[in-house]
Amino acid sequence: MAGVNPCLKKTxxxxxxxxxxxxGLIIGFTLLCQVLTSANGSELEGRTYSVIALYVMGVITMAIALLGACGAHKENKACLIVFLVCMVIGSLLMLRTGVxxxxxxxxxxxMMEERFQQLLPLDKASEDVKDMADSLQTHLQCCGLFSYQDWEQDIPxxxxxxxxxxxxxxxxxxxxYKDFMLKSRSIFVKPCFPILMHFILMVxxxxxxxxxxLAALALLGMILSSVIIHQMRYPTSPPMMVTVPAIFASGPPKYQELYNHP
Known part of the structure; x- marks a missing residue:
């Protein structure tokens, strides 16, 4: 890759x-989220698909980076072209997803509030919903989705x-009232929905x-790889040796004026 600028190659x-x-950070973050959500007993719908998608994104990102690094190090035009195509596709996918x-x-x-409202009252919901609510209440130290009254008279x-x-x-x-008896109980003050939404919005x-x-990095990768491929296709010509025509060269004159000596 004689025509490629060494500074550009290092960049x-x-x-x-x-x-x-x-x-690598995407993979580490996904692993951390998976461990934390598993520890909290959260089995929210779609969590598995999101985790798999993030793992795939992290692995593909590292693979493309390795491809580009090998292409630059080994001066392989095919690897750089594949890298450029991946950058174009990646940037379009990132914008298609992010916007x-x-x-x-x-x-x-x-939307989440409307969906959770459909689960109320919790004491009359399905067993799966009750198990999810119990798990959230135990680990997040809260009671009910929006209030303890979501359980009506059957607070767990x-x-x-x-x-x-x-x-x-x-x-x-x-x-x-519990089992036809009036009982006083000490329960958590906070409802679960605001705490849950805090984590969801953070994610x-x-x-x-x-x-x-990633979209910005893909755009930068497109620019760098395009410039490198262009320099490989049209390498810089070696410096030309400029010669001075003989007419302008200094030297002895081609003729001498003759003088008549007395």
């Missing part, structure tokens, strides 16, 4: 190293506080940031 290699680091999500982001909370054990949580001010006392914001960052 492209550094770019691919950074691109590979981004892919609709960014536009829909302000409506996510309203997962809403109850212990003495330590009562001392921290996380609980309040409610009175309800959405991170995903939007990742998608647009």
């Amino acid at each position: 492209f290699t550094i770019f691919n190293v950074f691109f590979a680091i981004i892919g 609709p999500v960014a536009v829909a982001r302000p409506r996510i909370e309203g 054990v997962s809403c109850q506080c212990n003495e330590e949580e009562e001392m921290e001010g996380q609980c309040h006392t409610v009175t309800n 959405v914001d991170i995903m939007i940031g990742v998608v647009f960052t």
Whole structure:
């Protein structure tokens, strides 16, 4: 790759190293989210597909970065062309994914609230919904989706506080009928929906940031790889040796004027 600027080649290699680091961070972040959601017992619909999609995105990002780095290091035009095609496709996919999500982001909370409202009252919901609510209440230390009244008169054990949580001010006392008896119970003050939405919106914001960052990197990769391929196809001509015509060269005159000496 004699015609490629060495500085451009080094910049492209550094770019691919950074691109590979981004892919590794995506995989690490996905693994962390999977561990945390599994520990919290969250089995929300679509979580598995999202995790798989992020893993695939991270692996593909690292593979493309490795392809570009090898193409620059080994001076392989075929690898660089494949890299350029991947960058074009990747940038279009990232924009196709990121723009609709960014536009829909302000409506996510309203859509989720409407969907969860359909599950109420919780004491009359299906067993799967009750299990999900119990898991959320146990791990997020909350009661009900929007209020403890979502359970009507059948507040589950997962809403109850212990003495330590009562001392921290996380609980309040409610009175309800249970087995035809009036009972006072200490339950969590906070509902689960705001806490859940906080984590959901945080994940959405991170995903939007990742998608647009990858789109910007893909655009930069397109520019760098295009310039390198162009320089490989049309290498810079070696410097020409400019010779001075003999007419302008300094030297002895071709003739001497004759003088008549007396």
